[in-house]
Structures are given as structure tokens and as C-alpha cells.
Amino acid sequence: MLSAFARAFRTPDLRRKLLFTLGIMAIFRLGSFIPTPGIDYANVQVCAAASQDNDVLGLINLFSGGALLQLSIFALGIMPYITASIIIQLLRVVIPRFEALHKEGQSGTAKLTQYTRYLTIFLAVLQATTIITTARTGVLFNGCGASDSNTPLIPNDGVTTILLMIVTMTAGTGLIMWLGELITERGVGNGMSLLIFTSIAASFPTALWAVATGEGGATKFGLVLLLTLVIVVLVVFVEQSQRRVPVQYAKRMVGRRMYGGSSTYIPIKINMSGVIPVIFASSLLALPTLAAQFGDPTEGWVQWVQANLVDPGAPMYLAIYVVLILFFAFFYTSITFNPDEVADNMKRYGGFIPGIRAGRPTAEYLHYVITRITSAGAIYLALVAMVPTIAFVLLGISTSIPFGGTSLLIVVSVGLETVKQIDSQLQQRHYEGFLR
Numbered sequence: 001m002l003s004a005f006a007r008a009f010r011t012p013d014l015r016r017k018l019l020f021t022l023g024i025m026a027i028f029r030l031g032s033f034i035p036t037p038g039i040d041y042a043n044v045q046v047c048a049a050a051s052q053d054n055d056v057l058g059l060i061n062l063f064s065g066g067a068l069l070q071l072s073i074f075a076l077g078i079m080p081y082i083t084a085s086i087i088i089q090l091l092r093v094v095i096p097r098f099e100a101l102h103k104e105g106q107s108g109t110a111k112l113t114q115y116t117r118y119l120t121i122f123l124a125v126l127q128a129t130t131i132i133t134t135a136r137t138g139v140l141f142n143g144c145g146a147s148d149s150n151t152p153l154i155p156n157d158g159v160t161t162i163l164l165m166i167v168t169m170t171a172g173t174g175l176i177m178w179l180g181e182l183i184t185e186r187g188v189g190n191g192m193s194l195l196i197f198t199s200i201a202a203s204f205p206t207a208l209w210a211v212a213t214g215e216g217g218a219t220k221f222g223l224v225l226l227l228t229l230v231i232v233v234l235v236v237f238v239e240q241s242q243r244r245v246p247v248q249y250a251k252r253m254v255g256r257r258m259y260g261g262s263s264t265y266i267p268i269k270i271n272m273s274g275v276i277p278v279i280f281a282s283s284l285l286a287l288p289t290l291a292a293q294f295g296d297p298t299e300g301w302v303q304w305v306q307a308n309l310v311d312p313g314a315p316m317y318l319a320i321y322v323v324l325i326l327f328f329a330f331f332y333t334s335i336t337f338n339p340d341e342v343a344d345n346m347k348r349y350g351g352f353i354p355g356i357r358a359g360r361p362t363a364e365y366l367h368y369v370i371t372r373i374t375s376a377g378a379i380y381l382a383l384v385a386m387v388p389t390i391a392f393v394l395l396g397i398s399t400s401i402p403f404g405g406t407s408l409l410i411v412v413s414v415g416l417e418t419v420k421q422i423d424s425q426l427q428q429r430h431y432e433g434f435l436r
Helices: 002-010 012-031 041-050 058-063 079-094 096-103 106-137 159-186 191-213 217-240 276-294 300-308 315-336 339-348 360-395 405-428
Strands: 242-249 252-254 257-259 263-269
Touching (some): 002 012, 012 159, 012 191, 079 106, 079 159, 079 276, 079 315, 096 106, 106 159, 159 191, 191 217, 191 405, 217 360, 217 405, 242 360, 263 360, 276 300, 276 315, 315 360, 339 360, 360 405
Antiparallel strands (some): 242 263, 252 257
């Protein structure tokens, strides 16, 4: 592995791409520490230290690499772009125009990307306004930092200052989106995924150190490392696993030449939906908690939310979490993989699955296979998301790895895809790659 890295850096073209990618990642991390104009950075640090257990905006804070709770120019992180991308994909089901653009190829994809960018800016404005409102009212840090307190986060909360902060945070999201696209075009790997990887990986050392020096001690720290290693091995094993459905293409005469007659397969991953179901489930569970922060503490629904949906280790929280993960795993897979479309394409080019008739029987067979595989993939996602939370509760550790198994799932998945791309570029240059 180390020798393969050395060969990658000895290749001039690949070395430039790797250094460019690392430079963009460094710029992204630097922007996470630059405070937004109008913010009292000293008071932010005081309130953040006093409100470490606030999980209301934990998802956004995770994907921003901690920039959210520092109210930096990159406070929104990559979350608006992720949300916009998911919304555009879901709209393909209900808007025929979007589905037609998806089928047009490169030109249609470029148009959908443009729509995603517009929606990202719109969502960034909404999220920036929400975050600034929570900071002014003290909700962001559990009552600390309100404008009428001794440690105001925004000392001058005039209209001009608020508008400047909204514009700055929105521009920060636009800059992050541009940096991600630069990595995709000129660097190595998927830019947006690598920025998410950078944000999550940056928070690991602090969280692990807190376990080692806090109430956990050396013994519990070792157990956390062992649990992390087991989850990483499980994620690597499952993410590399796939069901290969064999496909045979019949021979065809076109003019005086013979075409077809080849054998191939349809690779179906066990986890086709990736980490999207976990993100969806966590986002939905965070909404009632966020709404309860603005409600009257004496109301019944606020008390119920505080008792059941605030603590990730609560039985009701875990039950709803698992149900949402299972639902979104099947829902998202049904959007990204259409058995009828695959069967029609195979029939159009003379392909068939051995033992299965072309057309409708092929679509029914693919639907049967994808349902079985998705069932296993959904259970796997639920286990990866739940096991760390349950383990930390049993160990009595309040400070855990940020976002539990979800963060490990994202980090390992992105790492595997990036290594595969570097490996393919090494093999194109007649070098031995990372994977043997």
C-alpha cells in the first residue's frame, strides 16, 4: 500500500491531481475557522464549551466539520447541496420533465446540475436565516448567547448586520460547491464526497481524545477503538459485496458483420442507497427536536419530544430511527434502480438473463432480486447506525464518535471509492495499483 502511494506521487500527472485535491481540502478546513462578520467569536467559544450536549443541529455540524457551532463563513457546510441533490432526484419521480432531462444524457445532466445549484443557493439562504435566528434567541447553544444576555453572539443585531451574515454564509456555501466541482474536474475522486469526508474525519481525533481523557478511561477507549475497527471491517465487506446477475446477448448480423454473442452481468450492490437513508432518517428526527426548542416547555408535545426524541439512546428514538431507515432504503433504491427500464434496455439490444424470458418476466425477476438484496442492505444500514449508539449507552460514555456509525459509513465508503479511482489511474499508466 505504501509503495503504491509512492508510485502515485512519482507519476507527474497523478501527483498534480493529488496535491490539488489536498490543497482544496486544506482551504475548506481553513474556511471552517474564519468567523462570520458580526459574530463575537469569544462569546461563541464560551457558549460552545457550555453547551457541548446540544444535538439539535448535530447533522449540519457534522457535515460542516464543526464550522456550524463556530458560526464561521462555512457554517452551512455541504448540507444545502446534499439536500438540493436529493430533492432533485426525488422530483424525477413526480416531474416528467426532470426524468426526460435525466434520459437525455450529458446535456440533460448539465441542466439538472444547474437546477441543483439554484436550489442549493435558495436552501442556503433559508438555513442561514434559521441559524442566525437560533443564535440571536439563544436556541443554538441551549439558552447561551441570546442578544439580551451577558454573552451575546451577535452584539449588533441590526438589519444590515443580519443581511451581511446571511449573504456571507450563503456565499460560503456557493464557494464550497465550487471547490467540490474543482476537485471532481481537476483532482481525484468525487469532490463533494471528499469534502464531506474531510469534515467528518477532522472531528474524529477530538472525539476520541475526549473519550480517552474523560469518563471513559483507557479501558473504554480501547473498547471504542475495537468497536470502530469492527464497524470499518463490516462496512468494507458489505460495500464491496454485490450480486452479479448474468446477462447473455444474442448474436446479430448487421450487414456482413456479426455482433453480440457476449456474456456480461448486472452488478447489484447490497447497499444501493448508500448513506442517504440514514441522513434522511436523522434529518426527520431532528425536526421535532428543533421545533420543540421554540415551543412552550409546559406543552404536552414538547415534553414528549424532550423525553423520547432528544436522547439518541431512548427506545422510542431507536425504534423510529430503524423504521425510517428501512423505509428510505427501499424508497431510494426504487428511484435509482428501475427494473422495467433495465429489462426494456436489455430487450432492445438483444440481451436476456439465462433461463428468464425477455421483457416482463425479466423485470419481475429483477424486482424480486432487488427486493431481497435491499432487505439485507436496509438491515445492514440500521445495524451500522444503531450499534455504536447502543454500545456507548451500555459503556456509559456520553462523548461518542460524531454521529456514530453514519460517520464511519461515509468515511469508509468515500475512502474506498477514492482508492479505486487512484488505482484505476495507476493501472492506466501500467503501474501496479493499490488493489491486488
